[in-house]
Amino acid sequence: MAGNKSPESAAIRLSLYLRHLRKMKKERIISSEELAQFIGTSGARVRKDLCYFGQFGIAGKGYLVGELQEEISKILGLDKAWGVALVGVGKLGSALLGYDGFRKSGFNIRISFDVKSNIIGKKIAGVPVYHPYQIPKMIREQKIRMGIVAVPVKAPQESIDLLVISGVEAILNFSPITVIAPADAKLMQVDFTNQLEIMSYFITNKVKEKTQARLF
Amino acid sequence: MAGNKSPESAAIRLSLYLRHLRKMKKERIISSEELAQFIGTSGARVRKDLCYFGQFGIAGKGYLVGELQEEISKILGLDKAWGVALVGVGKLGSALLGYDGFRKSGFNIRISFDVKSNIIGKKIAGVPVYHPYQIPKMIREQKIRMGIVAVPVKAPQESIDLLVISGVEAILNFSPITVIAPADAKLMQVDFTNQLEIMSYFITNKVKEKTQARLF
Numbered sequence: 450m451a452g453n454k455s456p457e458s459a460a461i462r463l464s465l466y467l468r469h470l471r472k473m474k475k476e477r478i479i480s481s482e483e484l485a486q487f488i489g490t491s492g493a494r495v496r497k498d499l500c501y502f503g504q505f506g507i508a509g510k511g512y513l514v515g516e517l518q519e520e521i522s523k524i525l526g527l528d529k530a531w532g533v534a535l536v537g538v539g540k541l542g543s544a545l546l547g548y549d550g551f552r553k554s555g556f557n558i559r560i561s562f563d564v565k566s567n568i569i570g571k572k573i574a575g576v577p578v579y580h581p582y583q584i585p586k587m588i589r590e591q592k593i594r595m596g597i598v599a600v601p602v603k604a605p606q607e608s609i610d611l612l613v614i615s616g617v618e619a620i621l622n623f624s625p626i627t628v629i630a631p632a633d634a635k636l637m638q639v640d641f642t643n644q645l646e647i648m649s650y651f652i653t654n655k656v657k658e659k660t661q662a663r664l665f
Numbered sequence: 666m667a668g669n670k671s672p673e674s675a676a677i678r679l680s681l682y683l684r685h686l687r688k689m690k691k692e693r694i695i696s697s698e699e700l701a702q703f704i705g706t707s708g709a710r711v712r713k714d715l716c717y718f719g720q721f722g723i724a725g726k727g728y729l730v731g732e733l734q735e736e737i738s739k740i741l742g743l744d745k746a747w748g749v750a751l752v753g754v755g756k757l758g759s760a761l762l763g764y765d766g767f768r769k770s771g772f773n774i775r776i777s778f779d780v781k782s783n784i785i786g787k788k789i790a791g792v793p794v795y796h797p798y799q800i801p802k803m804i805r806e807q808k809i810r811m812g813i814v815a816v817p818v819k820a821p822q823e824s825i826d827l828l829v830i831s832g833v834e835a836i837l838n839f840s841p842i843t844v845i846a847p848a849d850a851k852l853m854q855v856d857f858t859n860q861l862e863i864m865s866y867f868i869t870n871k872v873k874e875k876t877q878a879r880l881f
Binding site: 457458460461463464465467468489524525526527531533539540541543544545547548549550551554556594595601618619620621625635637639640641642643644645646647648649650651652653654 | 673674676677679680681683684705740741742743747749755756757759760761763764765766767770772810811817834835836837841851853855856857858859860861862863864865866867868869870
């Protein structure tokens with residue numbers, strides 16, 4: 450598997466393919482053209498993405514949905530559950546602790562950190578809350594490799610740096626403040642404003658597309 | 666302006682160009698190649714995106730940052746402030762009401778809706794909370810064209826349908842439940858799981874890219 454050379458865009462597309470495959474019957478056969486249409490890319494792009502990770506499919510026919518689902522899950526590393534640490538248990542953080550979608554997809558927030566003394570030592574949505582000074586100890590003990598930062602007002606940089614030093618390899622940052630990406634970890638940024646800007650564009654230009662727009 | 670034919674991907678790229686331009690000095694000149702590098706696309710793609718909306722730039726040199734910023738803002742409809750309605754004032758909804766990023770970018774949540782009687786009639790982060798039965802009346806009165814749905818457990822479909830009937834033209838949905846996209850409005854979906862899957866891919870395949878990956 451040529452994982453080292455694969456760009457992020459392939460991972461985004463694979464994740465989107467999987468989303469559509471999950472809604473289909475496992476014994477169905479799907480063509481690359483059909484799969485392409487769902488996410489607004491080309492059949493050639495789909496074939497390239499999948500060939501990149503080895504040979505799949507029945508030449509001239511397509512892919513067996515169940516098999517493809519399994520293969521893509523493996524490529525994305527979703528064939529196992531992930532333990533996740535959350536920093537910041539404010540309004541947004543609490544909402545994330547209660548977000549069913551994570552657990553359903555195999556992402557379990559196992560520990561959380563906050564400076565508020567009234568919640569330290571307690572459990573929120575079943576997840577224990579610790580003081581941030583325990584980040585290195587807890588991350589190592591629980592062998593956590595993924596982090597979510599939802600520090601609303603205070604600078605998230607310290608949280609990100611502390612997680613990375615402790616061994617976290619990828620972080621999802623909800624804070625709208627610009628942070629310096631750590632050299633030793635993958636940093637992903639959640640930005641709601643970006644999506645509102647696209648909505649603004651759609652209303653302004655009166656674009657009414659019924660099919661999903663071409664993303665890649 | 667050929668807005669009607671423009672695909673969503675162009676809007677996404679324009680929004681990303683703008684993000685980078687905002688960090689630069691207005692009197693700087695930037696080449697399409699330079700701008701392309703920021704978001705991981707090609708110079709040709711940048712030139713195509715911008716030409717699509719008319720002629721900009723100084724041939725053979727590039728674009729004046731301040732001018733380009735203004736033009737892209739206009740194309741995206743960001744040269745005015747937008748009023749936004751929020752449905753669902755739970756943990757996530759309250760976090761969104763306190764999210765500074767929206768207001769800074771010209772998106773003002775002016776009204777919100779929730780069924781909880783203990784918050785109806787009150788203000789949260791300065792925003793009044795109404796009962797959902799008042800959606801049609803309030804949306805029309807306030808001439809609101811954008812909606813955010815953050816209904817955590819209950820089906821968001823009713824909220825979306827009610828907003829669209831009332832005249833809302835674009836909706837950002839935070840609910841992880843699959844909804845039917847309305848024919849008369851643009852529906853955008855926030856999905857945190859998707860980003861965690863990409864993180865899983867990065868950890869699994871040990872991809873350590875220091876430059877932003879090619880997205881388009």
